[in-house]
Amino acid sequence: MPQFSVSDVALFGEQMIRNISKVMVGKETVTKRLLIALLSDGHVLLEDVPGVGKTMLARSLAASCGGSFCRIQCTPDLLPSDVTGLSIYNQKQEDFVFRPGPIMAQIVLVDEINRATPRTQSSLLEAMGEGQVTVDGATYDLRKPFMVVATQNPVEFEGTFPLPEAQLDRFFLVLQLGYPTAEEEKEVLHRLQEEHPISALAPVTEPNHVAQLQEVVARVHVEESVRDYVVHLVRSTRQHPQVQLGASPRGSLALIRAAQAAAALDSRDYVVPDDVKFMATSVLAHRLILKAESILRGTTASSIIGELLHQVDVGVEGDL
Amino acid sequence: MKMKALLPALAAIFTFSIIGLGTKYLGLLFPALSVPFCLWPFILLSAIESAYFATYYLGPRTPSLWRLIELAVWLVPVYLLSGRSAEPFLRNGFWVVSSWLMARGYGSQLSFMERVADHLGDQGAQTVNWEYESLASLDSDHAPLKYFWRRFFGYGGVIAILAMAFHAKIGDLHGEDVLHLRLLGSAAVASGLALQGGAYLFRLQILWGYAKADVHPSLARTWLKGMAVLLLVLVLFINVAPVDYWPLTATRISTMLRNFVVKGPTVSMPPITSDEKASRLEEDPFWFFPEDVALGPWGFILAFATLIVFAGMTFLLVSVIGLVALRLVGHELEKLRGLPKLAAQVYLGLRESLRILLGMMRNIRVGPRPLGRLPNVSELGEVTKSKKHTESMRKPRGVRAMFRRIAKVAKKKGLAFSPSQTALEYGKTLQEHFPEVARAVQEFLDGYQKVRYSDRELSESDQSKLLEVGAVIVEEIERWKGE
Known part of the structure; x- marks a missing residue:
């Protein structure tokens, strides 16, 4: 088995971004963050208005990775067994046979996740948290790498079920794509005029390699002061006067892991505070619950994280 | 300087002064209760350790075993210094434990003040009214400031009673005893008032922090400077001012009391002769120190060395336990609980301190000084x-x-x-x-x-x-x- 290093992670990142850019125009930063989630063994929630390319981003990621891909289109009548799979009676064998559901794929696109009922949403919890699925008392391990890319529309609330906090906390990152610029939109029109480039997208790596790169990321060195910075940052979310519930220790763990992946993608085997700052909003914002009066005032979790990034002491060289 | 870092030191000095005055007066009243000189550093250091530990670390989840270890660190050297005999050990140990407990109370209170702020911080710290009520400390649950006043007057009252009893029974003092009492008394008044004022500022700083008030960073320094000048003037006034500030003098009060006591029921206690006073320390045989050494500066140095060696050994032992515990759980601190967790934290802290120290030593600038003739004026x-x-x-x-x-x-x-x-x-x-x-x-x-x-x-x-x-x-x- 070849020994991978951070330079391999950086090369993987470059190839993936170049490949995905064939489909997604001008979304390099979002793609980088998506790769960070993949390398950190995390799951991503893409939250944006319809038609900005959420589904396409997930599909192009799966195509570039070369792993198995499945899509679950969430509706209110979707059942947990539609996600996890179910045992059916095989008359020939005179026994129950397990038929795996779409969650058994390596990259799973859960489209419009907030349209599924809480019962179905929670069936994703075990898969996302533990990397395994239990059906009829039998536990099935999911193949590595396993990543759930869920999407939801933040402006349409009718007939939707907002994600429970427990599940929201299990998403490693929440990303927004945003509208493309005029130039980028023109480029999209040009590229999609004849054939959609997704159909011609070839994989640039193998799923096994991704799993090994995840191990490389986990070994990236985190200096004590960076760890302190992460802890102070996360703790400051709990003490912020406009926040009802701050980020959990799972948020600290996710932030460290995300910073490790960001460092590895920059071909560094050590984390710097800039990596933490780069990932802080995507990792922490969705883990905060703001007070009702703050929401009415128009404060957002992202703005609070931004404010804290300007307040919390990074601890570069003590008092200068 | 941060108030939180200064207040435990003030609390420790105040504790030491009060315990020192108490032991001094009791020793003068009842020579058998006198405290050897070498115990004084223990009283001071135990107060410092206890106050800082309680302020920065002690919490409801601190294992009881840790507290016992902490007490043992203080009591074992005291036991050795007390000649390994029960009676002097109980007497000496009592004062060290009293100092430790008293300082711990102050430390816990300072830590509690912050926790109260955590609890109340979100609930509209912006309102001036809330701030006022919090400072006024009307609610007994949130009254950390009263704690300082009550103890200041309480301990002061106890010392005043002892002083009056001494004056009533024995009379005037001369020589180094006067100097000791004067120094300790001045230290008690100054540190006690500074502690109260500092605690008030500390409380305000916490509230201002939550209210996001725009406070000038030099305020604490100005506050401290002002208070230091005030206390200095107070101490100077009490000690050196050639003023007969009747009726506040202890002599006058004690004379009145003596007259009162003489007329009232008498307590049958044998008078103290100077020989008895001089030989009272001879009654306490010391296993560790020669008697003449125990009273001099060597006594202090040996007592201090004993403490350092014992505390160092305990620290080393705890660090080794921490290292082993960390190895056993694969360096996952979260898996540890109680004393092993604390030991692991001590080990990690020691390792980090050493790392910082080595880093600092590497970065020290040592500029070579060129040798040569001195420049002339031109x-x-x-x-x-x-x-x-x-x-x-x-x-x-x-x-x-x-x-x-x-x-x-x-x-x-x-x-x-x-x-x-x-x-x-x-x-x-x-x-x-x-x-x-x-x-x-x-x-x-x-x-x-x-x-x-x-x-x-x-x-x-x-x-x-x-x-x-x-x-x-x-x-x-x-x-x-x-x-």
Whole structure:
């Protein structure tokens, strides 16, 4: 088995971004963050208005990775067994046979996740948290790498079920794509005029390699002061006067892991505070619950994280 | 200086003064209860340790075993110093434990003040009314300030009673006893009032912090300066002012009391003769110290050395337990509970302190001083100028020291480093202002980040190259005349 290093992670990142850019125009930063989630063994929630390319981003990621891909289109009548799979009676064998559901794929696109009922949403919890699925008392391990890319529309609330906090906390990152610029939109029109480039997208790596790169990321060195910075940052979310519930220790763990992946993608085997700052909003914002009066005032979790990034002491060289 | 760091020291001094006065008066009243000189450092140090530990670490989840270990650290040397006999040990141990407990109460209270702020902080700290009510401490659950007043007057009352009893029974004092009592009394009054005032400011600072009030950073310093002057004047007034401040003198009060006591029922206690007073320490045989040494400066040094050795051994043992515990759980601190967790934290703290110490030693600037003749007066101006130039160009040893130097020089030009900035963010600011050295800044910061955050060290040649790049940046910043 070849020994991978951070330079391999950086090369993987470059190839993936170049490949995905064939489909997604001008979304390099979002793609980088998506790769960070993949390398950190995390799951991503893409939250944006319809038609900005959420589904396409997930599909192009799966195509570039070369792993198995499945899509679950969430509706209110979707059942947990539609996600996890179910045992059916095989008359020939005179026994129950397990038929795996779409969650058994390596990259799973859960489209419009907030349209599924809480019962179905929670069936994703075990898969996302533990990397395994239990059906009829039998536990099935999911193949590595396993990543759930869920999407939801933040402006349409009718007939939707907002994600429970427990599940929201299990998403490693929440990303927004945003509208493309005029130039980028023109480029999209040009590229999609004849054939959609997704159909011609070839994989640039193998799923096994991704799993090994995840191990490389986990070994990236985190200096004590960076760890302190992460802890102070996360703790400051709990003490912020406009926040009802701050980020959990799972948020600290996710932030460290995300910073490790960001460092590895920059071909560094050590984390710097800039990596933490780069990932802080995507990792922490969705883990905060703001007070009702703050929401009415128009404060957002992202703005609070931004404010804290300007307040919390990074601890570069003590008092200068 | 942060109030939180200062207050435990004041609490420890106050505790020491009160215990010192108590032991002194009791020793004078009942010679059998007198405390040997070598116990005094233990009383002071136990108060300091207890106050700081309670302020910064002690919590409801601190294992009881840890508290017992802490007590043992103090009591075992006291046991040895008490000649390993029960009676003197109980007497001496009582004072050390009393000091430890009293200081612990203050430390816990300071820590509690912060916790109350945590609890109340979100509930509208912006309202002045709430702030006032909190300071007034009407609610007994949230009344940390009353704690200080009550104890100040309470302990003061106990000492006053002892003083009056002494004056009533024995009368006037002479010699070094007067000096001791005067010093301890002054220390008690000064530290007690400073502690009260400091606690009040500390409380205000917590509230202002939550209310996000714009407070001038030098306020605490001004406050402390003002209070120090006030206390100094007070102490001087009490001790040296040639004023007969009747009716406040202890002598007058005690004379009145003596008259009262003489007329009232008498307590049958044998009078103390000077021989008895002189020989009272001979009654306490010391196993560890010779009797004459115990009273002198050697007694102090030996007592201190005993404590250091014992505390050091305990610290080492706890660190070893921590190391073993960490190894057993695969360096996952979260899996540990109770004393093993605390031991692991002590071990990690020790390791981190050593690492910082070694890092500091590496970065220490040791500028070689050129030997030569002294400059004459006519050369002095030129020499001063060239010395200044040499100093500004002198290379700090180590890349991190060079970064600090760059930040220091840039600060003088108005480009101060903000604590919430990363090195790269600061570098961008420098690049914007000094485009001529933008590449040098980038090169230096790349190297700096490796030194600062990587677990590998740069080679000597890479380091010296970075130092040269840093020197170029410093030179460019120094040349800058501003915008």
